[in-house]
Amino acid sequence: MTGNGHGATLAEKILARASGLEKVVPGQIVDGRVDLAMMHEQGAQTVGPFHEMGAKKVWDPDRVVIAIDHWVPASTEGAAVLHRILRKFAEEQHLPHFYDVGRHGICHQILAEDGWVVQGDLAVGTDSHTNMLGAMGAVAAGIGPTEMAAVLALGRIWLKVPPTVHVRVRGTLGPGVTAKDLVLRVLGEIKTTGATYKAVEFSGPTIERLSMPERFTLCNMTTEMGAKCGMIAPDATTADFLRPIAKHAAHPVHADADAQYERLVEIDVDGMPPMVACPYSPDNVRPLPEVAREHIKVDQVFLGSCTNARIEDLREGAAVLRGHKVAPGVRFIVSPASTKIYQQALDEGLIKEYTEAGAVFTNSSCSACFGGNMGILAPDEVCASSSNRNFPGRMGAKNARIYLLSPAATVASAILGEVADHRSLN
Amino acid sequence: MRDVIEGRVWTLGGDVDTDQIISGKYLTIIDPEELKKHVFEIALPEFAEAARPGDIVIAGENLGCGSSREHAPAALKAIGVTAIVADSFARIFFRNSINLGLPAIEVRGVRELFEQGDTARISMSGGTVTNVRTGKSVHFPPLPAHLLELLEVGGLVEKVRLELAHSETPATA
Numbered sequence: 001m002t003g004n005g006h007g008a009t010l011a012e013k014i015l016a017r018a019s020g021l022e023k024v025v026p027g028q029i030v031d032g033r034v035d036l037a038m039m040h041e042q043g044a045q046t047v048g049p050f051h052e053m054g055a056k057k058v059w060d061p062d063r064v065v066i067a068i069d070h071w072v073p074a075s076t077e078g079a080a081v082l083h084r085i086l087r088k089f090a091e092e093q094h095l096p097h098f099y100d101v102g103r104h105g106i107c108h109q110i111l112a113e114d115g116w117v118v119q120g121d122l123a124v125g126t127d128s129h130t131n132m133l134g135a136m137g138a139v140a141a142g143i144g145p146t147e148m149a150a151v152l153a154l155g156r157i158w159l160k161v162p163p164t165v166h167v168r169v170r171g172t173l174g175p176g177v178t179a180k181d182l183v184l185r186v187l188g189e190i191k192t193t194g195a196t197y198k199a200v201e202f203s204g205p206t207i208e209r210l211s212m213p214e215r216f217t218l219c220n221m222t223t224e225m226g227a228k229c230g231m232i233a234p235d236a237t238t239a240d241f242l243r244p245i246a247k248h249a250a251h252p253v254h255a256d257a258d259a260q261y262e263r264l265v266e267i268d269v270d271g272m273p274p275m276v277a278c279p280y281s282p283d284n285v286r287p288l289p290e291v292a293r294e295h296i297k298v299d300q301v302f303l304g305s306c307t308n309a310r311i312e313d314l315r316e317g318a319a320v321l322r323g324h325k326v327a328p329g330v331r332f333i334v335s336p337a338s339t340k341i342y343q344q345a346l347d348e349g350l351i352k353e354y355t356e357a358g359a360v361f362t363n364s365s366c367s368a369c370f371g372g373n374m375g376i377l378a379p380d381e382v383c384a385s386s387s388n389r390n391f392p393g394r395m396g397a398k399n400a401r402i403y404l405l406s407p408a409a410t411v412a413s414a415i416l417g418e419v420a421d422h423r424s425l426n
Numbered sequence: 427m428r429d430v431i432e433g434r435v436w437t438l439g440g441d442v443d444t445d446q447i448i449s450g451k452y453l454t455i456i457d458p459e460e461l462k463k464h465v466f467e468i469a470l471p472e473f474a475e476a477a478r479p480g481d482i483v484i485a486g487e488n489l490g491c492g493s494s495r496e497h498a499p500a501a502l503k504a505i506g507v508t509a510i511v512a513d514s515f516a517r518i519f520f521r522n523s524i525n526l527g528l529p530a531i532e533v534r535g536v537r538e539l540f541e542q543g544d545t546a547r548i549s550m551s552g553g554t555v556t557n558v559r560t561g562k563s564v565h566f567p568p569l570p571a572h573l574l575e576l577l578e579v580g581g582l583v584e585k586v587r588l589e590l591a592h593s594e595t596p597a598t599a
Contacts, residue, residue: 029572045456045496053586070453078454128494128518144496144522150586158572192441193488197517226491228517281441370493372450391443391492393468394450 007256009164010231011199014139014253018122026163026262035138035248036116037151038065038125040107044082045145046126047089050152058093059155063248065116066090067099067107071373072365079373105338105364108132108306112216113340115245119234119252124151129306129388131223135215136242137234137252139199142223162228163262164199165190169206171270176423178316179214180308180386180406181288182206182267183221184275188285189265196226198262201255206269207232212241213312220307221388224282274421277404280392288409292421296403298384300377301326301414302395304335304362305369305387308407311336311344313386317411318350320422326358327417333360333375335367359414371395377402384413384420427529427577431509431548432558433482435540440486442469444519447490447498455497458504465501479506482546486512486537490519499523499530509548511555513537524573527581531555533566550574 008016008023016024018032039046043066058064066086071079083101090098099110107125110116111133117123121138124130126148133140143157151157167186173179190200200222202215210218215232222230232238234252242250274288303309303317314336326332334354336342342364345351354361368375369387377383377396383403385395390402403419412422446469448461455461466473483502489512490498499522502510509529513536523530531548533555540546545558556563568574579585 029570041453042495048456049583052583054590055586076454082454082456126494128492142494142518144494144518144525146496146525146582147521150525150582153586153590160570192491193514196488196514226488226516370450370453371445372453376451389443389445389492391441391445393445398468 006260007258009199009259009261010137010201010233010253010255011139011162011164011229013255014120014122015159015161017120017251017253024161026161028161030159030161031156032122032159034063034124034151034155034157035121036063036065036123037148038067038107038111038123038130039148040067040127041070041079041082042126042145043148044085046148046152047085049146049149053149053153055153058095058152061093061095064095064152065097065099065111066095067110068101068104069106070366070370072104072363073101075373103339105340106306106366108220109310109337113338115242115247118242118246118248119238119250124148124157128223129220131227131230132216132220132306134229134231135212135219137232137238139229139231141229160197162197162199164201165195165263165265166261167200167202167265167267168204169202169267169269170204171206171268173206173269174272176408177272177274178406178408179210179217181272181275182269183218184277184285184404185272186265186267187221187224187277187283188275189267190225191283192224192281193226195222198227200225200227200230202232208235212237213310217307221282224388274406274409276409276419277390279390279401279403282389282404288405288421291419292424296419297382298330298413298418299381300331300333300375300383301410302333302368302375302383302385302387303407303410304333304367306337307388308386309335309337309341311341313407314341314345314350317407318353320408320411320425321353321357321415324357324415324425326414330414330417331360332358332414333362333368335362336364338364368395384410386410427550429550431482431529433480433508433546434478435542435544435546436470436473436477436481436483437537437540437542438469438483438485438489441488441491442485443492444490444495444498445492448495448501453495453497458500461497461501462504465505477505477507481507482509482511483507484511484537484540484546487514489515491516494518496522499526499528503528511536511546511548524576525582527577529577531566533564536564539564
């Protein structure tokens with residue numbers, strides 16, 4: 001997999017199949033057949049252009065998923081209108097796969113847990129973190145709502161074949177060190193522009209041992225590297241995950257042994273501490289123990305988002321929380337990534353544990369992550385978060401400061417009231 | 427799309443993400459006329475009030491990184507911005523701009539040639555961006571034919587409309 005020859009990368013193989021070509025090369029513009037199209041509230045802006053294009057019918061209703069997630073239930077009149085536009089469109093176009101309030105979840109999590117994206121797919125969605133689904137061994141990319149209108153009309157999309165950055169990871173993640181810490185470490189290396197327009201392909205022995213939820217976290221944050229898509233070659237772990245849930249047939253492909261990569265980034269995680277992305281960029285990454293020594297007080301803590309709010313993340317957080325309380329003066333918000341995860345948390349007693357410790361456990365949504373719904377930060381406030389972005393104004397006030405952490409470290413920060421290393425708690 | 431685009435310049439720094447262009451609290455607004463009142467509220471607070479049709483935005487690296495929100499280029503288009511030039515663009519912002527028929531031009535080294543209020547002259551076919559005040563120019567490789575074609579017809583909506591109309595026209599002998 002380290003070759004620098006003329007073979008094809010995973011992204012090139014998938015895009016070649018999608019566009020019906022034998023071989024594609026980076027820079028080539030191809031017209032790809034879409035296997036799955038996903039919309040959330042931004043899809044309300046797709047409906048207008050869809051009609052303006054003169055389109056009458058969605059190309060394949062079984063390949064379209066609508067999942068509302070940013071404002072659930074609608075928290076403003078504007079959001080209610082967006083939801084209504086989507087409901088009406090789904091009804092008119094006979095789109096059966098509409099995850100409305102009550103069976104909702106964060107769009108990427110819905111795609112993952114219901115098997116909407118499978119090995120070898122070309123998937124597009126109206127959200128930048130669609131990259132997460134690349135963990136299935138697929139090309140999954142975020143697009144805008146006008147582009148989505150063209151996809152719904154034609155079932156195709158123009159794409160520039162990206163060069164691939166190969167991230168090879170070896171070593172063993174230490175106790176309390178997670179996939180989130182790994183992806184932050186990679187972000188520190190590649191930076192927020194290092195993979196712009198590119199594919200990021202993870203491989204190596206460490207990656208092969210990761211579970212699907214961990215792979216989702218990894219591919220999710222390739223968006224913060226600027227990447228068109230982030231991906232992991234499909235293997236037995238992928239197949240085991242998808243077998244009971246896959247919605248359509250897979251076309252697993254792998255990179256050639258002599259694939260031509262633009263760049264190789266090698267990461268050794270042996271001895272790597274937990275990491276934290278400091279304000280105001282996800283690539284401003286430092287070792288957590290170093291930052292924890294600065295005792296940075298937090299006003300709010302958020303355990304949520306498509307990056308880290310799966311049941312495994314909630315369990316990881318609960319294990320840290322057990323026997324502790326949320327620090328006085330700290331608002332701790334927990335928002336599971338889907339209704340299914342909410343129900344699992346209920347069954348496992350996690351909701352009781354979190355709320356008894358002083359957390360607010362909300363229904364599933366994007367929640368505080370994007371600063372437009374709930375859990376909004378006031379000027380000068382500080383937030384520790386398991387989410388993915390900490391740009392100025394991301395969660396509210398322009399100068400609010402956001403620290404991005406693993407779920408375990410996020411919970412430790414809620415307990416101690418400062419940006420904390422969970423390994424220092426007993 | 428005109429071949430030569432000339433206009434007053436608004437300058438921005440690097441890594442201006444979509445939160446700084448249209449912040450999260452305005453995401454439920456879909457009317458571009460309403461959106462344009464809030465554009466660059468975080469990055470360039472005076473812009474929404476003072477920008478005029480024909481203005482050009484020139485930014486540093488990675489313009490439009492972050493969310494996939496089309497609100498950002500849609501608001502700039504509603505204001506009447508005729509071109510967005512940057513040292514580099516984030517991917518989705520670039521695609522959204524072109525798909526809306528708004529020229530997004532990537533030119534390495536362009537940002538440092540301009541100060542707020544300068545006049546820029548862009549030659550699409552010549553592949554140059556010139557500061558009219560200083561006379562300094564930078565070159566860019568012409569956009570790929572596919573993207574030029576999109577801009578020529580006025581964006582993706584028009585392109586697909588033509589394609590669908592064409593495919594529905596019965597073939598004549």
